[in-house]
Amino acid sequence: MRSVHASAPIWVTCFCSAASAQWNPAIGQWGRADARDIRIMTWNVQDAICSTNPKVEGANDWTAIARIIAALKPDVLLLQECGDNSGNGTGAGVDSISTLSNVTRLLIDGGTDQTRGGSVTSYIRKYDPTLSYPHVWVGAQNDGFNRNIVVSKFPFADLNGDTKATYDSFANVADLYAPGGGPGIRGWIVAEINLPDALYRGNLVTGCSHLRSGGASSDLAERLAAGQNIAYFIDYFYNGGGTATPDPRSKIADFPQATSILDPWTPMIWGGDLNEDENTNGRDGPAAWFTRAANGSLDGTDRDRSNSTFDDARDPLNSSASNRNTQGSGKLDYICYQDSIASLRRSFIYWSASGAPNSYPPELIGYSASPAVASGNASDHKPVIADFILAAPPVPPGPFALVGPSNNSINQSLVPTLSWSASTGATTYTVILDDAPDFSTPLWTQTGLVSNAVDVPANILSPCGTYYWQVAAINPDGQTLASNSPFLFTTFIPADFNNDGFLDGFDYDEFVSCFEGDTCPPGASADFNNDGFLDGFDYDDFVTAFEQGCN
Numbered sequence: 188m189r190s191v192h193a194s195a196p197i198w199v200t201c202f203c204s205a206a207s208a209q210w211n212p213a214i215g216q217w218g219r220a221d222a223r224d225i226r227i228m229t230w231n232v233q234d235a236i237c238s239t240n241p242k243v244e245g246a247n248d249w250t251a252i253a254r255i256i257a258a259l260k261p262d263v264l265l266l267q268e269c270g271d272n273s274g275n276g277t278g279a280g281v282d283s284i285s286t287l288s289n290v291t292r293l294l295i296d297g298g299t300d301q302t303r304g305g306s307v308t309s310y311i312r313k314y315d316p317t318l319s320y321p322h323v324w325v326g327a328q329n330d331g332f333n334r335n336i337v338v339s340k341f342p343f344a345d346l347n348g349d350t351k352a353t354y355d356s357f358a359n360v361a362d363l364y365a366p367g368g369g370p371g372i373r374g375w376i377v378a379e380i381n382l383p384d385a386l387y388r389g390n391l392v393t394g395c396s397h398l399r400s401g402g403a404s405s406d407l408a409e410r411l412a413a414g415q416n417i418a419y420f421i422d423y424f425y426n427g428g429g430t431a432t433p434d435p436r437s438k439i440a441d442f443p444q445a446t447s448i449l450d451p452w453t454p455m456i457w458g459g460d461l462n463e464d465e466n467t468n469g470r471d472g473p474a475a476w477f478t479r480a481a482n483g484s485l486d487g488t489d490r491d492r493s494n495s496t497f498d499d500a501r502d503p504l505n506s507s508a509s510n511r512n513t514q515g516s517g518k519l520d521y522i523c524y525q526d527s528i529a530s531l532r533r534s535f536i537y538w539s540a541s542g543a544p545n546s547y548p549p550e551l552i553g554y555s556a557s558p559a560v561a562s563g564n565a566s567d568h569k570p571v572i573a574d575f576i577l578a579a580p581p582v583p584p585g586p587f588a589l590v591g592p593s594n595n596s597i598n599q600s601l602v603p604t605l606s607w608s609a610s611t612g613a614t615t616y617t618v619i620l621d622d623a624p625d626f627s628t629p630l631w632t633q634t635g636l637v638s639n640a641v642d643v644p645a646n647i648l649s650p651c652g653t654y655y656w657q658v659a660a661i662n663p664d665g666q667t668l669a670s671n672s673p674f675l676f677t678t679f680i681p682a683d684f685n686n687d688g689f690l691d692g693f694d695y696d697e698f699v700s701c702f703e704g705d706t707c708p709p710g711a712s713a714d715f716n717n718d719g720f721l722d723g724f725d726y727d728d729f730v731t732a733f734e735q736g737c738n
Contacts, residue, residue, distance in 0.1 A: 210533070212503045217259055217537070217548050219574050223386055224532050227393065228261035229522055230570035231460040231514075234271040236336070238282050238290050238302040243309055246556030250309040251565035253294055257314035258548035259537060259572055263380065264320070264338040267373075267397035267460045271332040281332050287325045291336055295320045314550040326395070327355040328374025335395045335459065337378040344381035346390055346453065347425070347433060348446030352379045357420050362438040364415055364481040371413035373397045375420075377457075388578040389452025389528070392425060396459035398473055407470075410463055414476030421457075421488045422480060425449050429485065429492050451490060452578045454528035458498075460568065464517035465497065477523045489525045496526045500534035500571045504542035511536070513569045522573045534573040538562045581664030585611035589658060589669045590639075597688040598679040601648045606640040607669055610660035617666075620647070620656040624673065630654075652678045686710065698729050 209218035219226060234240075235248035242249050256264065270287040272279035282290060286302075293300065295318075297310035312318055322339040343352035356374035361367030369375075373396070380391040396417065399409045422428055424439050426448055433445035449455070463472040471479075478495035480486050487494035498521055502510040513520040513536060522534065539551060539562040551558040562569060587610035592599050605618060616636040620643065621629045631647045648654060657672035680690050685697050685708040698715070701707035702725065715725040 212535075212546055213542065214545055215548050220532060221576070223576070223579070224574040225263070225382075225387075225391065225456075225529075225577055226259075226261045226572060226574050227263050227265065227456050227458070227522055228256075228259060228570050228572045229265040229267075229395070229458040229460075229520055231267040231397065231520060231566060231568035233268055233566040233568060234274050234333075235566065236266065236269040236287075236290060236294060237272045237275070238270075238286050239272040239275040239277045239279055241303065242293055242300050242307040243305075244555070245309070246554070246564065247309075248565050249294070251554065251561040253309050253311050254314050254550050254554055254561060255537065255539070255565055255570070257311045257318060258550035259570070260315065260318060261572065262340045263378075263391070263393055263456075264336075265393065265395040265458055266336040266338065267395065268333045269336050270325075270329070270334040273332055281329045281334060284325045284327060284334075287334055287336070288323055291323045291325065291338065295323075295338070322378075322380075324353045324376060324378050326374050326376035328372075328376070330372045333373055333397060335373060335376045335397055337376060337393060337395050339378065339380055339393075341380050341382055341391075343378050344390070346379040346381070346392065346449060349441055349443050353377065357416075357424070358440045359416060359419060360438040362436055363419065364486075365419035365438075366412045366415060367438075368412065368416060370396060370417050370420075371409055372399045375413070375417055375457075382577070384580060386580065387452075388580045389450055389454070391453060391577070392449065392455045392457075394421075394455070394457030394459075396457070396461070398460065398462050400462040406462075410461070410473050411470075411476070414461075414473035415480075417457075417473075418476045418478075418480040418488050421455055421477075422486065422492070425455060426488070426490055426492065449490070452528060454490070454525040454575075454577065455488075455495075456522065456524045456529060456573075456575065458520070458522035458571065460520050462519050464519060465521070466511075467517060474521045474523065477521075488523075489527045491527045493527060495523055496531070497521045497523045498531075498534040498571060498573055500536045500573065502536045502538050502541050502569075504546055505538070513571060514567055520568055520571045522571050524573070524575065528578070530576040532574040532576055534571065536569045536571055538569050582612055582662070583665040584613040584660035584662050584667040586667065586670050587613075587658075587660055588671045589656075589674045592674070592676045594671070594674040594676075596676045598683060598686055599676045601650065601678055602643055602645055603648075603676070604640055604642050605656055605658075607658045609639055610667060612662055613660035613667075614662040615660075617659045617661060618656065619659075620654055622652060622654055624655050624675070626655065626657065626673075648678050650678050651680050654678070702726055702729075 210220045270282035293307045295311050297307045320338045324337040326335040345352045354377040358369045375396040377394045382390050399406050433448050461473040465472050465474040474497040478497050485492040489495045511518050540559050547558040554561045587608045590606045617634045619629050620631045655673045655675045658669045659666045702713040715729045
């Protein structure tokens with residue numbers, strides 16, 4: 188699980204965007220414009236996912252649902268109205284959590300139907316074997332008939348330090364605009380999801396709700412209270428209410444308590460069947476409360492406390508006014524998102540009856556009752572799908588190495604040139620030089636370098652000194668030290684005539700021999716003071732340097 192994206196290097200694999208032709212519904216292409224986009228799908232499946240339902244290939248709701256999910260390929264699937272067996276003539280009520288979890292696995296992977304017997308012959312991976320949904324979370328809250336489910340390609344993981352990756356529901360004390368209690372009749376299940384570090388800078392938290400239906404005053408009141416409580420939970424539990432502390436007003440029941448709010452790159456994206464059309468209900472309904480909260484200054488549910496956004500998805504193949512309707516003549520199903528973190532690429536409603544036969548995704552071809560009626564057979568609700576752009580991971584500077592002076596080099600100038608290879612992605616370089624290997628009290632630091640070399644200024648180094656140096660490549664996402672750092676070098680010893688790094692009698696003997704006209708060490712000259720003349724001054728200066736040594 189990802190924790191902090193700080194200065195530690197993160198190596199990122201390259202990935203390529205999917206071709207834009209992946210999205211062209213008119214010719215049956217319903218995929219993402221970019222492979223990195225996170226696709227969320229919310230769908231009220233009208234009791235089709237339950238233990239007593241036949242799970243065989245045919246002109247039935249189970250097969251239609253499996254084919255449509257395989258066609259649209261969401262990364263995260265929010266399902267409502269699951270586990271209800273009342274419509275199958277069995278007299279059974281809602282499936283238990285374990286039973287519904289197993290049923291969902293059968294929908295995904297197939298297998299043996301433990302309730303009805305025989306093999307499951309219609310399932311998502313039959314129509315697209317590349318799809319994988321290892322992670323299923325079934326909510327404990329129900330109304331005696333229905334449960335909510337979150338299905339994810341990616342693992343659930345604790346993101347806020349309370350040891351829980353999933354929540355069945357929540358409860359809060361009345362505070363501010365929230366009346367207190369919880370999220371209503373069927374709860375609000377939440378899943379904290381760990382996204383791949385190589386592709387995303389943050390993670391994801393998603394929620395799924397199925398609010399009370401009906402138009403009675405009590406139904407309206409319950410939906411409103413649920414919207415207010417959920418908004419409060421998002422803002423104060425996950426956002427910290429504008430602080431760095433989860434639940435700063437101590438109104439939300441959570442044990443163990445969360446230790447952190449979400450990081451700035453982890454959005455909340457949530458939705459479900461809200462049972463109220465925000466465009467026609469004549470009041471601020473659940474979707475408005477989910478996103479805007481009390482509509483005051485800086486009290487919205489976005490990470491920065493501005494307003495979040497709810498979708499305005501349309502059927503891309505239907506130009507009539509009904510193209511936004513998800514059930515009957517209204518839009519009851521929504522996806523809400525924190526738009527300061529997650530950017531919406533597109534949202535849409537899927538309805539197989541729209542468009543010409545060329546618009547059917549391949550996974551629907553072969554639906555025995557005709558692909559056109561698959562959506563109508565599947566559910567009385569149309570699914571809402573949204574593709575989101577999330578922040579890419581940081582790209583720290585690439586590896587590089589120190590070049591010169593080479594490590595352990597001797598007799599270096601008092602104003603040497605330090606050089607290093609280039610680091611991909613580096614904006615600048617910082618050089619640090621010290622006479623101690625721990626760089627605890629640097630003698631000299633140079634920041635903001637844009638080239639791969641720098642001269643050490645005069646009056647920094649002394650003769651006979653040992654010095655250590657290292658270089659860091661810098662960009663806005665972090666820094667990377669040279670892979671072979673630190674290097675060390677020693678500055679020149681004035682009377683080290685034979686240039687072996689030591690001052691000893693050999694230097695004196697070889698100088699005298701060279702001065703008297705005999706053999707000189709390679710590269711050495713008896714013109715010790717470098718004035719162009721060989722005379723007694725050279726001899727005197729050498730003796731003085733030799734006697735002084737490195738003191």
